[in-house]
Amino acid sequence: MVYWIWLTQIKGIGPKRQRRLLEKFNTPENIYKKTLEELLECDGIGYNMAEKIIKERSLKKAEKILNNVKKQNIKLLTLKNPLYPTEAKNIKEMPVLIYYKGNLIENSMGVSIVGSRRCSQYGKKVATDAGDYLARENIWVISGMAKGIDSYAHTSCIKAGGYTIAVLGNGLDICYPQEHIELMKKIIQNGAVISEYPPGTRPDPKHFPRRNLLISGWSYKILVVEAGAKSGALITADYGKKYKRQVLALPDNIYSKESIGSNRLIGNGAKIYLSKEQLLINNRYERESASIDNSSVNHCILNELDDMEKRIIEILIAEGEKTLEQLSFFTGINTMNLVEKLSIMELENKVIIQGSVVKAVCPLETLSKRK
Known part of the structure; x- marks a missing residue:
């Protein structure tokens, strides 16, 4: 957890850039270990920002915070934790690390x-x-x-x-x-x-x-x-x-x-x-939510999906097409389990897999084809 704290304590790098780095390198520890040249491969990270990350590689501040967290009986919630609500984590301005x-x-x-x-x-x-x-x-x-x-x-x-x-x-x-x-x-x-x-x-x-x-x-x-x-x-x-x-x-x-x-x-x-x-909330998917575009989503279809499928479809609709690694990051689903589930979903015409990219099939089209 010390690397998560370290990432969020770098001045000038907010939630949006943190997410880009995580999408590219998967974990804060990987970001910490990357060279200047490797950091520059990440979209939205210019030379000055990459240099800043390299210069702030000390973990002393993060370790001190982590010690205080333990003493105060405070817990940490990362973007990859399934307890982080999907509709909340889909908002790019939301923090990648929350104390609770x-x-x-x-x-x-x-x-x-x-x-x-x-x-x-x-x-x-x-x-x-x-x-x-x-x-x-x-x-x-x-x-x-x-x-x-x-x-x-x-x-x-x-x-x-x-x-x-x-x-x-x-x-x-x-x-x-x-x-x-x-x-x-x-x-x-x-x-x-x-x-x-x-x-x-x-x-x-x-x-x-x-x-x-x-x-x-x-x-x-x-x-x-x-x-x-x-x-x-x-x-x-x-x-x-x-x-x-x-x-x-x-x-x-x-x-x-x-x-x-x-x-x-x-x-x-x-x-x-x-x-x-x-x-009242009629059901967890019937709302005016930033996570789902109501013009393209049939809520009845969402209710027919299992929990894992719902998480996958929500991300693909809210964020657009994703690579396997990105989808694993946003949903918190293990890559191996994700590959297995996506294979089934493709056969059932719920997603389209093109090379390394996964896309959602419009739920309305899915309904007509499944009928």
């Missing part, structure tokens, strides 16, 4: 509830009712553990026996805000707290947009409750729109400062939130 505490379960995506820190009693009731409802419907609550709407959503979910994830903009050895230390403990007991920042990272305003990106990436739907004109919840909603998540906004008093942003979202096309039933 608690119990991160399979299929941990849910519905995010975000909004104003200084909310009204009305906003508090809406957030509390939504968190309680989602918990009773076995849908996970995702939020940022901030004061106000976030904390009410987490708390009501926990009280109803639900599972919740808090996304932080600092290291997991720090509780921010400090007065939420008991809430943080309860979230860890009933779900997980996650962050892309290593232990020791202090809260910083520049971290919160990235935190909001993670919240939207980990959500099927986003409910915005009482967001002011400059609320961070609006950044979450913007990312949600970018990644084709469904954004719901609570309508409120047009003269209220706390609702300027959420009312504006409605004016810009967000769905008006009027009932808790709007938060």
